[in-house]
Amino acid sequence: MIRNTVSGLPEIIDTEVKMYKDERNSFYSAYETGKIFCSSKSKISCAYKNALSEYRKFRSWQKNGNLDVELYQTGIAGEKFQGFSTTGEQDKKLKKNSEKQDCGLMGQNLRIALIGHVYNVYDSFVNMDLLKKLKNMGVQVETPEMYSRGELAKNTRVLRKRLFWNFGTTAMGYTLELLRRRDIDGIIYLMAFGCGIDSFICDLAERKIRNNSNIPFIVLTIDEHTGEAGLNTRLEAFVDMIRYKKAKGDGKISIASYAGAIQNYP
């Protein structure tokens, strides 16, 4: 697409990645790309291995519930990154966090799952700092990347027809996992306007969630016209609604005091 629309470009490296036939093909594409820069096969495979191990490191870092990609980058640069905590430590950390933040109603820690394409979820420009905004509202965000792809793919076996999209498998598997766990307070689906896969998966996920649970669910559609204020309003309303629902369920407060609490919102 780029080659044919923009003129006067330097050379474009567009190696085809044929992962759907064989997982090992990723090396061949890496090799094809590498050949442009250097001729030594051992050097390329060494670089490929480094990249792979770095990727695995990053994935396990993600699986531990870390979302801030920038933090990872600075961690690497400053050598501050201290290996990977085990799941047990992770739980402890989460608990500690929730204890710290569980001061009164507003500090009540919510767990919200965020489903969407990785380049929408993790790019703070595209999603207008969604992750940070949720964090500031006292929400703990979870994403499908905290599970391995295999685990999620296993969940989708219950579907009538296997999904042929990688992202679809991940998102549906994650949705089914959330429905199984039932400890999540809300689900946000971040959809890119006009994305074909999103339009189907989002609908399927919504139907699954609405039919099988009463977990609050919201779809946020983003495109180049999306206004930040509108996104904020929807997000705040969604989070407030969940808090209200939870508080009402706990029988802690009356509606009036809750309305007062909202006004003190940071």
Next chain:
Amino acid sequence: MKVTFPHMGNTYICVKALLDDLNVDYIIPPYNNKKALEIGTRHAPELACLPLKINIGNFMEAYEKGADTILMAGGRGPCRFGYYGEMHNEILRDLGLDIEVINLEVPNSGYREFLKRVRRITGTVNIYKISKAILNATRVSVEADNLEKLCCRVRPREIKKGEVDRIFKDFMNGIGRVKGSKQILKHIGDTRRKLLNVRIDEKYEPLRVGIVGEIFTSIDWYANFNLEKKLGEMGVEADRAITTSGFIIEHMIKNVLHIPKDLRYAKAAEPFLRTAIGGHAQETIGNMVLYAENGYDGVIQIYPLTCMPEIVAESIIPAVQKKYNIPVLTLIIDEMTGESGYQTRLEAFVDLLNRRKELSKAEKRWAFSGN
């Protein structure tokens, strides 16, 4: 069991032939219409493509008439169409309709499951009987497509305007009265003779325009607002690259029997789009190049809003236009498309093609008709 299936242009003729030959009870939904689209739009996901919405409308209208089983084709992506059957199933079930979707494709669990599905519909797995029916249905489909092609050729040249449309309407109405592939073929043959007897202006040299794009919108005459008819009325000879019979032969039969496909389009598309990216993107580019090479005056690309493969194709079109110096009009259809705006754009495009043709003929005499 009463089977129904979605509409796509003349596809119902060949499906009718197939089901007639196999003695299956079926209901043809009303032709695609505004109500079907409205029903579909109400229940389908907002950003889904137009065919899904119209299909749902078809099914609900057929359900009202008593259908209880839906026949759908399938696929394995990356085009969304592969998951249509499942979407239909989910949507109709959530609406509380007692209707089942049967995907006619080889599922992940293998051929056994496929044969089970075939047996459920036809009540037999007699290979001879089924393959004979499929063969006949394919012949019907080829003939029906040829008939439409003939219509496109005769329409711009007819002396008494509207004669072709009248014959074609009679043909469509007559389909309901005939049964089985033999009678349908005879009916098509009769119509063909009638069309060949239409008085035409033999000296008239019409503009030639190729139609490429997504299969549903280019084939279905409701979805594309009778594009071929509109062009014909403007005195333009339209040729459509994608046909029902082409799809059945190339993508279904040749796939199953592992016969080499007709890949002229892929070769033509090679400099612009090297791999098949799903849907009909490669066909769109390839056929556009073939049209340009065959001296067509212009090409119209048509696709439903948010169709992923065609968006990629559209972005490549400027390169094709530049290389082959051929004008291309892109039409995007969704449930909000208004017919008049569409007509205006078509007329403007045809005017432009006319001027271009005159310019090349007149060379340096700068006087155009209409000036």
